[in-house]
Amino acid sequence: MQQIARSVAMAFNSLPRPHRVLLGSLTVLTLSVAVWRPYVYHPDATPVVKALDLHDNKPVHTLMPDASEPIDQTSADDVDVALPPDDTTTQDGSDETTSSNGVQDYVVSTGDTLSSILNQYGIDMGEISQLTSTDKDLENLKIGQQLSWTLTPDGNLQQLSWDVSRRETRVYDRTDNGFKRNVEVQQGEWVNRVIKGKVSGSFVASARAAGLSGNEVNDVVKALQWQMDFRKLKAGDEFSALISREQLDGKRGQSHLLGVRLKTGGKDYFAIRAADGKFYDQNGNGLAKGFLRFPTSRQFRVSSNFNPRRLNPVTGRIAPHRGVDFAMPQGTPVLSVGDGEVIVAKHDGAAGNYIAIRHGRTYTTRYMHLKKLLVKPGDKVKRGERIALSGNTGRSTGPHLHFEVWINQQAVNPLTAKLPRTEGLTGADRRTYLAQVREIRPQLVFN
Structure with a gap:
C-alpha cells in the first residue's frame, strides 16, 4: 500500500504545475460532496403528507393535464360559464324566463330549407334525408312556420316538431329504423x-x-x-x-x-x-342588427371547419369543434362581427386570450387564441370594430383565430348560419x- 502511495505521489509530482492544481481541486471537491449529505432517505421513516385544498369543490380530474380541453372543445357545462344565460335576467338578477329545456326553436325565413336549417346546427345530412323520406312535405317549408327539435346526448336528432299551421303540428320521433311521423291537429x-x-x-x-x-x-x-x-x-x-x-x-x-x-x-x-x-x-x-360573416377585414384560409364530432389534433380524442379556425399571421386585427356588449375578455388556459360578445339576447360570438385584447368586459362594441389582435396563445398548433357563433346557447356553423340582417x-x-x-x-x- 505504501509503495502504491509513493508511486502515485511520484506520478503526481511529475505532472506540470497547472495539471497538479486542477487535479488537486477536483480531489477536494469530490471529498466535499462525499462528506456533505443534507438529506438521507430512510425507508422506515413516516412519510410527510401535504394536503391539497381544492377550492370551489372542483373535481380532481379537472385539474389533470390529460383531462384539460380548450374552451372550444369542452362540455356544454363548461361552455355555459362563458355564455350569457338563455333566460332573461332582470335588474335584480332574481327573475328569469326559461325557454323549453334542451329544445331548439327556429322560425323559417326566406331561402330556408330543412337541410340548410338543421345542417348549420351540426345535424348529419343522413338524418335529414331520413326525415324527408318520412314526409316529403318537409321539402316545402313556408316562411313563418316554426321548427323545434331536441338532440340525443351524443348530438343526434331525437325529435323534430313542425308547426305546419296554427292548428296542425307534425312530430317526428327517432326509431330504430329512422323516424316516425305523428300528426297533431288542434281545434280551438x-x-x-x-x-x-x-x-x-x-x-x-x-x-x-x-x-x-x-x-x-x-x-x-x-x-x-x-x-x-x-x-x-x-x-x-x-x-x-x-x-x-x-x-x-x-x-x-x-x-x-x-x-x-x-x-x-x-x-x-x-x-x-x-x-x-x-x-x-x-x-x-x-x-x-346586421352581422359580418367574417371577423377580419379580409377572408383567410379555413384551417379547421365546424365539426361536432372532430378528432382533437392535440389530445387525439373525439371532441366537438364548435367553431371555425382561420389560419392568419399573428397580429392580424380581429373585428367584432356585430354590435354588442363584451361579456368576457381574459386569458383562460387552453383557449389562450379570448373574448365573448353578446349580441342582443339570442346571439353570442367568441374569439380565441388571441395575442392581445383591445376591449374589456362591459365595453359596448360596434360591428366592424377592432377588438383584438390574433395570436397563438393557449393550446394551439399554430397561429390562427378560432371563431364561434352561438344561437340560443347552441353552437352553429359560422360559415352557414342564418345571421341577422338589417334589410327591411x-x-x-x-x-x-x-x-x-x-x-x-x-x-x-x-x-
Missing part, C-alpha cells in the same frame, strides 16, 4: 287581447303580474332585444302587447305575439310581427305590412 278559437302594464322592479315580474305568460314575456324580449337592455328599464316605464291566444276546451293553448310597444325615457319602441314571422318597426325596417321589407311585402301596422298600432295603448 283564437282571440286577440291587449295586455298592458307598468314596470315595477324587474320587467319579467311586472309583465307576469300584468297577465303575460312566461313564453309571452320571452317573445316580447326577443322582439325588442336589439333596441334596448331590459335590465336598464326604470320604475314607471310602460308596455303594451297585443297577444293572439288560442282557447282549447276552455283552456289556453298556443299564443302568438302580434305587436308590442314599450315606452322608456320618453321614447316609444315598437315591434310588430310580419307575415314572415319576423318583427319590424313601424316603417317596415328590420330590427335585428320592400314592395308588396312592405305595403301589406304597413296595412297591418295601421291596424295594430292603435291597439297598443297604455291607458
